[in-house]
Amino acid sequence: MSFRNRIKYLLVHKAGLSNKEAQTCIKRGDVHVNNQPVYANQIFTAYDQVDFRQHALWPQKQYVYACWYKPVGAECTFKTDNADAIIHYLPNELKDLFYVGRLDKASEGLLLLTNDGNIHDKLLAPQNKVTKVYEVSTEPPITDEDLQRLQGGVVILGKQTLPCNTQRIDKNKWQIELTQGMNRQIRRMCHKLGYKVTQLKRISFANLHLQNLKPGEWRWSTREDVMDKESKLS
Numbered sequence: 001m002s003f004r005n006r007i008k009y010l011l012v013h014k015a016g017l018s019n020k021e022a023q024t025c026i027k028r029g030d031v032h033v034n035n036q037p038v039y040a041n042q043i044f045t046a047y048d049q050v051d052f053r054q055h056a057l058w059p060q061k062q063y064v065y066a067c068w069y070k071p072v073g074a075e076c077t078f079k080t081d082n083a084d085a086i087i088h089y090l091p092n093e094l095k096d097l098f099y100v101g102r103l104d105k106a107s108e109g110l111l112l113l114t115n116d117g118n119i120h121d122k123l124l125a126p127q128n129k130v131t132k133v134y135e136v137s138t139e140p141p142i143t144d145e146d147l148q149r150l151q152g153g154v155v156i157l158g159k160q161t162l163p164c165n166t167q168r169i170d171k172n173k174w175q176i177e178l179t180q181g182m183n184r185q186i187r188r189m190c191h192k193l194g195y196k197v198t199q200l201k202r203i204s205f206a207n208l209h210l211q212n213l214k215p216g217e218w219r220w221s222t223r224e225d226v227m228d229k230e231s232k233l234s
Helices: 007-014 019-028 117-124 144-152 185-192 223-230
Strands: 031-033 036-038 050-052 055-058 065-070 098-100 108-114 132-139 165-168 173-178 196-205 218-221
Touching (some): 007 055, 065 223, 098 117, 117 223, 132 185, 185 196
Antiparallel strands (some): 031 036, 031 050, 050 055, 065 108, 098 108, 132 173, 132 196, 165 173
């Protein structure tokens, strides 16, 4: 991490101290991070509050997180001239947030909304292989053999999909767990094997779960709700 994310740099460039004065103030306990005194030139993050002699040097931004059940027909775009854009579906409390990991118009389920660009980037970085779980129905109903074929990966868009987990729920419904995010991936995988997706619902994303939300409903979440997963991300 850059030296710019250390306490001494903040004291020099925000409080106008010399390097020597900054070091003395740190050792004396004049700096508090998240209301706790610090005595070393430690790293601070975008999520920290740094105060020097009771004056804020690095105010913590108020990050918010919401789980929203995107209904079928809502399109993941904020273009207001699009009648189906999610901005027309979202409650006022969520309209200033951006979504993480889009769902196509015909799909439904869990959509994370936030103003935290750091978590947004980490959750979507391909190398982090963040887990997403979907419930799927197809016409005709998929066979056990083809569920096994999906697990091994199929070629779509000229590329082999990564191995994944599948699990049958009943005759007409099954789950698939992906760590990949190719365009319309599940629909293309099913089409490759001769199936048409009739229902596609995301039930979990990273450490977040749809739970008992109904289409259009939402609930506040916290950074800690994704922390177990996010803490392992690069």
